[in-house]
Amino acid sequence: MSNDRINSSKAPEPVGAYPHARKVGNLLFLSGVGPRERGSKKIPGVELDDQGNIVSYDIETQCNSVFQNIKYILEDAGSSWDNIVDVQVFLTNMKDDFKIYNRVYAEWFKDNQPCRTTIEINCLPTPIAIELKVIATI
Numbered sequence: 001m002s003n004d005r006i007n008s009s010k011a012p013e014p015v016g017a018y019p020h021a022r023k024v025g026n027l028l029f030l031s032g033v034g035p036r037e038r039g040s041k042k043i044p045g046v047e048l049d050d051q052g053n054i055v056s057y058d059i060e061t062q063c064n065s066v067f068q069n070i071k072y073i074l075e076d077a078g079s080s081w082d083n084i085v086d087v088q089v090f091l092t093n094m095k096d097d098f099k100i101y102n103r104v105y106a107e108w109f110k111d112n113q114p115c116r117t118t119i120e121i122n123c124l125p126t127p128i129a130i131e132l133k134v135i136a137t138i
Helices: 059-076 094-108
Strands: 003-006 021-024 027-030 046-048 054-057 084-091 115-120 130-137
Touching (some): 027 059, 054 059, 059 094, 059 130, 094 115
Parallel strands (some): 084 115
Antiparallel strands (some): 021 027, 027 130, 046 054
């Protein structure tokens, strides 16, 4: 059984000791993916104060950035967006963000509709409002 670590050259660097994904057999397990940009600490759609606290954020911009980062990882791993079979979504503000997130999600997943679980959590390790964990086939 194959058990390969995969790191994308386009997606943002992991914030800890983990790869972007692991390939096991014909399955690809992605680590949690957020909206950051590769090579910087910039988070699309997020305005921070001098102490690094969120002043404001645009959930639509963050969603599109997260989905693009996932696409980068999938492609670098030899998979594709259409091969996603399961998505776990973590939102920090379900009440305010779900409607917009759900609309953007439907745009990205109009052809492929994987299983999905959406969970509200208190916070994420960086000042972001959304993170996805994905399983795909190769």
